[in-house]
Amino acid sequence: MIMCENLEKRYGKKTVLTKVSFQIDEPKIIGLIGRNGVGKSTLLKILAGHVKVSSGKAEVVGKKPFQNLTVAANAIFIEDAITFPSVLTLKEILESAKSFYVNFATELAFELLRFAEISERNYHYQLSKGQKAVFNLVYGLASRCAITLLDEPMNGMDETIRDDMYRVILKDYIAYPRVMIISSHYLHEMEHLVEEILLLHKGTVELFAPVDEVQQLAVKLVGQKVHIEPYLANYNVLAKRENGPIYEVIVGANELPLPDNVRMQSLSASDMCKVLTGIKEGSIDDIYRKSESGAQYL
DSSP: OEEEEEEEEEETTEEEEEEEEEEEOSOEEEEEEOOTTSSHHHHHHHHHTSSOOSEEEEEETTBOOTTOHHHHHHEEEEOTTOOOOTTSBHHHHHHHGGGTOTTOOHHHHHHHHHHTTOOTTSBGGGSOHHHHHHHHHHHHHHTTOSEEEEESTTTTOOHHHHHHHHHHHHHHHHHSOOEEEEEOSOHHHHTTTOSEEEEEETTEEEEEEEHHHHHTSEEEEEEOHHHHGGGGGGSOEEEEEEETTEEEEEEEOOOOOOOTTOEEEEOOHHHHHHHHHSOSBOOHHHHHHHHHHTOOOO
């Protein structure tokens, strides 16, 4: 359904994506994860056919996606910047949607708007940021496109409505399975929802694996530095952090026995992704300790 092979995207001299390769062959919900600026939105725009690749290959439903009518009919891309005709009310937008998406679930869309307490008489540009996010997500899900691409769909929503919208995503996926790729900084909220994680780092694919496999990649050792450090040569050390008397080291999962007086903690998929894309050693606390040690006060 989706295939990328050595995909690259450049804007002038700036390379945003480089040698991106992955394949999705069946309906599933995938979390597209990565730090700001790694190319998540660019990748989604390429898959939606809005942006042309610079080199390499991208195929969606067997077609090159850029300005392709087949892809346009089978894929929808929802982002913050999506706009609708300013002369149409939300009611008119939803009623006309079936002209573009033959599977559009019009009645479901109206029901979800009523649930979110958004009046169908409103105009899209009149909505608050959170209301726009809800409407955009409802529109994207109700389209029932075979390829549904959601770029930070929860931005602006409060915590309560986010919880409801995660349930909507899952229920609609169960009712109408398709490929859903959700770009989000809220992975800790979505771990129960996504089946696989596609992690971008420095413009390329750092990891593409099922959530449960990601959770088993590493563990955290917690204790005093004197108890942990002598054993680190035996481990694949991924990150270290010293917080007062507590020393935390994240290491690749293995069957080695634990040092004395050391606890082992499992990691969430969100934590694991932070480890793979974050600073390997030190923390904000270290910066402030250094700053305070050199501070002079009058």
